[in-house]
Amino acid sequence: MSSISTPPDKNRWKHLMDIEFPQADSGGVSLIIGQDFPHLLVPHEVRSGRDGEPYAVRTLLGWTLNGPIGEDGKIENDAICNFIYSLPVAESHLDQQVERFWKLDNSQDIDESDTMSLNDKRVVEMWKRSVVICDGHYQLDIPFKLDPPELPCNISMAEKRLKSLARRLSRDSSLHDRYTYEMEQMLSKGYAERVENSQIEGTPGKIWYIPHHNVFNPKKPDKCRIVFDCAAEYEGTSLNKRVLQGPDLTNKLVGVLLKFRENKVAVCGDIQEMFHQVRVSPQHRDALRFLWWPQGDLTTRPAVYRMNVHLFGGVWSPSCANFALQLTANDHEKDFSPEVIQTVLKNFYVDDCLKSVSCDDDAIALVEEVTRILLKGGFQIKKWLSNSKRVVESIPSADRGKKVMSLELEEGLPSESVLGLVWHMDKDSLGIQVRPKEKDYTRRGLLSVMSSVYDPLGFVGPYILQAKKIFQDECRLRKGWDENLEEGNIIKWKKWLSQVGKLNEFRLERCYIPRDFGQITSCRLHNFCDASAEAYGSVSYLRVTDDTGRVHCSFLMAKSRLAPIKPLTIPRLELLAAVMAVKVNKQVAKELIFNLEEPVYWTDSMIVLQYIKNEDKRLQTFVANRVSVINDGSLPRQWRYVNTKLNPADDASRGLSAADVVSSRRWLQGPDFLWGDESQFPLPPSSYPDLLQHDREVKGVVKSHAIFVANEDKLDELFNRYSCWFKLRKGIAWLLLFRRWIASRSLRDSHSFGAKTHLEVSDLEAGEVAVVRYLQNRYFKDEIKALVSNGRVSKQSKICKLDPFLDKGIIRVGGRLCEAPITDSSKHPMVLPRDHHIIKLIVRYVHEVEAKHSGREYVLAVLREKYWIPQVRPLINKVLSSCITSMRVRCDTGTQKMACLPTDRVTPGDPAFTNVGIDCFGPFLVKRGRGREKRYGCLFTCLAIRAIHIEKLHSLDTDSFINALSRFAARRGLPKKIRCDNGTNFIGGERELREAVQQWNDSHKIREYMLRQRIVWEFNPPTASHMGGVWERQIRSVRKILKCVLHQQLLDDERLDTVLCEAEAIVNGRPLTLVSGDPQDWNAITPNSLLLLRPTENLPGKYCKADQFRRHWRHAQYLADRFWKRWVHEYLPTLQLRQKWQHEKRNFQEGDVVLLKDESTTRGTWPLGRVSRIHKGKYGLVRSVDVKTRKGVLKRPISKLCLLESELGISNNL
Incomplete structure (x- = not known):
């Protein structure tokens, strides 16, 4: 809506003057009439005028005016209208989310592979090639999928998003102030910069404007973080879609937490603004543009800014930041101890460092060294915490965590959150913090509360398992997300919620080893697994023994999984638990630094033990696959039996209340027997009952005698002998005639016909129909039965949309062209299958004979005049691509990947014209007396600096070329290598030159010189002019100059020499690199820079000694060296693409x-x-x-x- 009418508007039109329109209130909207009340909008009366005039419509709500109402049909009184509509929430997305949740919950891939995809390797290689140090920070490219990325101009989308942000900021002054402060901080720190007006246009395809918004952390409500929406789409694409994500270089969260508990003194720190410490390469910064108001003044026009650093919101940023962090450690490996290097590589989770060491001195040194090595990569680590006051006091207060900045000796250490867990530093224990919010008793509310309990190591897994069971029960009922839970589940859920606050009392010693523990002599992992009808799980403990025989056990990690919704037998669930135990053991052993002995696995399932120890029986696929995983990760002798009452994994499979989880000694410290001597461990049964004898998971031995009957289709064998559709029809026609002749003789009637000696058209048509009927009976049996019985095919049939019908036993297309003025065969073509040798013969015949080798669409059109073959285009393409006649007309010439440049084009330092290319051009008519003669140009191109030298040829014979080559060598020096086209003049020139060298060899004085300076000739293949593009392009430039200068003039030899020299000078004076518009930049280098050895700009610096340029060769050497340096840095990279x-x-x-x-x-x-x-x-x-x-x-x-x-x-x- 662009205008709202007012009462005076109606007086301009007679048909509206007597209508009383309601007065439009300019205030806020009080009621919105939706399309779900259509009866209110039904027209009861319409009052219309002439064309172009507005009209009035009367509904139950009164009169409304529609159409243009401004002067001369123009729109006035501009207004903004928001069209608001509502749709029901699509539950399919939520269902998919939950389905993924359960799949993840049942996944056994705990130890994920670290292998990289091809795209990941491509990103890493690109970063390794392009990384540089800039102002003490690493500078990395944005890993675009294509470079240049060819981005569309999306500034309109960014402007719309900025207007939306402006409305929010104008309504909330506090948010405006914090947003502006964060923006000013980014600008002052150099994370972003304003784009100058002269640079705003930039390079098309490399510019992208990113909308931005604020994000608040519930734990830090006062801090406003600006996030750039790199996923915002414009014209179906976004910045994140155009960029490769890069490999996941983040350490596993579980691994970092497991390492954090290894030693007695622990420290943790946080890298400040990690993503912003990695610079973006200048050529990619325009892809990170954004709009903002200078100084946050919403009344001013937004300015264009761009990020100089990698940003929050970029899909590649996490990988990029972690790559820079690892590069910091690898680049300074020799300058720091292995402990520091491994800390940076293995003990960081994104920007959080968690590390434990054996004593305070080691911790103090580690904090200092980690801080120092990170500074070398541009990273600043702050917010240091420790469970040792001495360590905390050794850290500058500005670098400490907020809660320990002003730590006093008599004060206790506070608690702090580390990677989602609570670290009580004073008691050096770990806990869980839960703050559940009030939620409705629905699936959505249940899932929200359940997922808010963060427990990466499975400390309270048995308690969370109870909530998972309730959730799975609701999922089985397939109810909506916002429908109330079943009454029984509501009671269970309320009971679970009443206990959730108890989790805040959970405590577990952070360090595996007590402070007063002796020298460790034995260290072993004990893994327990169990399953019930509802779930299965595993739990692992670390059992250590010191030199005094003292034993200590520590909880490591636990996993619980619900049984799949599709029921499984208990033995299979027990097997899944065993697989989980093996994988958890593998992950834990990989992360810990202890010298571990052979692990021990405990299960209370005798059937699983027999599966694992089985050597001769063949198991069903499900069981066999999982036993194979177990045997790959463990040995049968490592598996032991434990009674269910002693198995702590029973809690992981059945669940515990919150109070029991917090206080259960068996769950948190392991069964009592682990704390005793190994001789007191549960012993295996004296004898195993043979549980596998009648187990359905064991494959039985079946003896059978098989009889194989070969039934080959003789007709298909006959058809495959033919390579032409016409000949096949003839063959079938003769067979039909032969059959009729046999039948007529057997009837012995007087009307039997005699043997034919030639075929008629009707015979060929009969053969064709017979072949089609055979194909349809073979591929469309069900369709024929359906058409015979009820006249139509089922909806599942592939030809249902063709509306097929039977015509004399042949399936034809019904279609919609019954009334079209075309032949019956075109209206109702015969339906044929796609995959048969005969169909290929038909397509080939139509293409070669009827369509006369035409293209695909014409062949298809001719085919459908008689046949309807579903999805036949791929077959037509295949036939056309194998047709030699068509290929002779349509095939393209060969290409190959452009070769790397030869050495003589990329090697600096050699004198000009050391390696040259030669070509001729012309002719030019010159006056000679009263007649006219032809002259030619011979162009010598220096392959390195692209300089040219032109010699005039009086003819194209060998002598003239040899003379030109001699003149060139006399002026420019003898070349070492000559490249040229395979022309007859150059081949002859090579022969004459070889003969001259052979004659010169008779002279002893020059033999050694000529052999050392011998010219190497290389000829391109005949007609391969593109291989000499380096000199062909030069000839084009010379011809263009001569065309402009000569204007069809008739010259003499002297004037032609002059014009050729001038053209040579012009070409040698052209710049080899882009000419900068900045007067402070160097002038572009040209071939003359080396040929003339004259400075084209002032020499840098001041020279005090008068004798520095007394000798000309020093000056010339300086200019030559400067040319080659600039040639390498400025010109050579332009040849890369x-x-x-x-x-x-x-x-x-x-x-x-x-x-x-x-x-x-x-x-x-x-x-x-x-x-x-x-x-x-x-x-x-x-x-x-x-x-x-x-x-x-x-x-x-x-x-x-x-x-x-x-x-x-x-x-x-x-």
């Missing part, structure tokens, strides 16, 4: 049938040939081949060849 041919293609192989491209003739006359020899390059890619034709063997580049058929008989379009 492959402008085309970026991917490797199939190599041509010996035996391939090819078509030789010839621009001078039409495609139909191009000759055929077969590859007789291939020429591989340095990296194994074929770029030229020898082709055997009727006229002999020719060497050609692959760009002049069209592959028709490979050696293996497979056509391939390179």
Whole structure:
């Protein structure tokens, strides 16, 4: 709605003057009429005028005015209307979320693999190549999937989001102040910068504007964190979609917590603003632009800013920050102790460091060294905490945690949250903090409360298991998310909620080893597992013995899983518990630093023990797979039997109340027998009953005698002998005639017909119908039965949409074209299956004979005049790609990945024209007396600095070329290598030059010199002009200059020499790199910078000694050195990209049938040939081949060849 009418508006139209419109109130909206009351909006009367005039509609709510009401039809009184609508919450998303929750809950993959995907490896390699140190911080690229990323211009979306933010900030002044403060902090710290007006346009495709919003942490309500919404979409894409996430380099949370409990003195710290300590490469910063008001003034026009650091909200940022953190440790490995390096690599979870050491001195040194090594990577670690007052006091107060900044000696240590757990530093114990909120008694409320209990190590797992059981019971009922729980479950849930506050009393010693414990002599993991009908679980303990024989047991980790909703037998659940125990043991053993002995596994299931110790019986797949996992992670001798009453894992499978979890000695410290001598451990039964003899999980031995009957379809065997549809129809037609002839002889009537000697059209049609009927009876049996019985096919049939019907036993398409003026066969084509040899014959026949080798769509159109084949396009494509006739017309020439530049193009330091390329151009007409003669240009290109030298050729014979080469060598020096096209003049020139060198060898004085400075000739394959692009481009530039200068003028030799020299000077004066618009930058380097050895700008610095430039060679050497340095840093990187041919293609192989491209003739006359020899390059890619034709063997580049058929008989379009 763009305008709201007022009463005076109606007076301009006669048909509206007598209507009383209600007065529109300019105040706020008091009632919204939704579309769910359509009876209020039904028109009872419509008053309309002429075209273009507004009209009035009367409803139950009164008169409404519609249409343009401004002067001359223009809109006035602009207004904003919000269209508000509501939809029911889609429960499918929540159902999927819960389904994932239960799958995760039943997952056995506790120890996840650290292997990287190909994209992860690609990101790591990119960061390793591009990482640099900038102002003491690591600088890393954004890992775009494509570089450049080709981002659309989304500033309009960012502006809309900013307007929404402005409305929020204008309503909440406190939020506005905090938001502005955080923005100013980012700018003052250099995390972001304002984009200058001259840079706002930037490079299209590399700019993205990110909307931003605030996030509040419930535990820190006063702190406003600005998060950038990198997932915001525009035109179906977002920044996060264009970027690779990178590998998960974060340490496992469980592993960090397990290590935290290893030693007596513990410390923890926090890296300040971790993501913001990693810089973004300058070329990617425009992809992190955002809009904001200068100084937060909402009345001003928003300015454009961009982030200089990686930000919160970027999908790649966690991986990037962790990569920089690990790089900090690896780069300074030699400067710090292994303990410090391992702390940085293994004891950080994102930005939190948790570490334990054996004594206070080690902790003090560790805090100091970790702080120092992180500073070298640009990271600052603060908020240090410790369970030792001495350690805390050694840390500067500014670097301590907030609660211990002003710690006094007589004060006790406070409690603090570490990775979700509560660390009571004074007692050095761990606890759980629970603050449940009031929620409705629904599935949604239950799930919210249950998931709020954070317990990564399973301390209170038996208590949480009870809530999981209630939730699973509700899931079985398939009720809505916001429907009330069943009465019985409400009672259970209320009981569970009444106990949840008890969890705040939970305490567990942080350190596995008591402070007064002696020297450890034995250290072993004991893993218990058990299962019930409702759940299964495992719990692990660390049992240590000191040199005095004292024993101590500590709780390590527990896991509980609900039994799947689909019931499983108890033995299978016990087996799942055993698998869990093995995997938990593997994870714990991997993280702990103790010298562990062989682990012990305890189970109260005799059947599981027999599964594990079984050696001769074959088990069912489910059991066999899990026994295999158990045997891979443990040994049968490590498994022992324990009575259920002594098994603490019984609590993990059945559950405990909150009070029992907090106080249960068996659960928190292990069974009593673990604290005694090993000789008192439960003994296995003296003899195992053979429980596997009649177990259904054991496969029985079945003896059987099998008789195999081969039933080959003779008709299919007959059809496969044919390679042409026409010949197949003829063959079937003759068979039908033969059958009729046999039948007529057997009847012995006087009307039997004689043998035919030729076929008629009707015979071919009869053969065709017979083949179609055979195919339909084989592939559409059910459809034929359905059509015969009730006249229609089932909805599950693949041809249901065709509305098929039977016509003389043939299924035809019913369709909607019954009244179309086309033939009956086109209205109702015969239905055929797709996957049969006959269908391929039909498509090939239509393509070659009826469609005359036309394209896919035309072939399809001709096919459907008679046949309807579902999903036939892929088959048509396959037939077309194997048709040699079509390929001769349509196939493309070969390509291959662009080769790396040769050494002579990327090696600095050699004199100009050490390695050259040669080509000729022309002719030019010159006056000679009264006549006219042709002259040519010979261009020499320096392959390194792209300088050129032009010599005039009086003719294209060998002598003229040798003279030009001699003049070039006299002026520029003798080249070491010459590259050129395979022209006859250059081949002859090489022969004459070899003869001259042979003659010069007769002279003893120059023999050694010529051999040392011998010219190396390299010829490109014939017709491979693209391989000489480095000099072909130079000739194009020269021709363009000459065209502008000569204007078809007739010159003499002298003036032509002058023009060629001027063209040479212009080309040698062109810049090799981009010309900067900044007057403070260096001038761009040119080939003349090295050829003339003159400074094109003032020399830097001041020179006090007058004799520094007395000798010219010093000056020249300085200029040459400066040129090559700039050549390496400025010009050489511009050659890095492959402008085309970026991917490797199939190599041509010996035996391939090819078509030789010839621009001078039409495609139909191009000759055929077969590859007789291939020429591989340095990296194994074929770029030229020898082709055997009727006229002999020719060497050609692959760009002049069209592959028709490979050696293996497979056509391939390179």
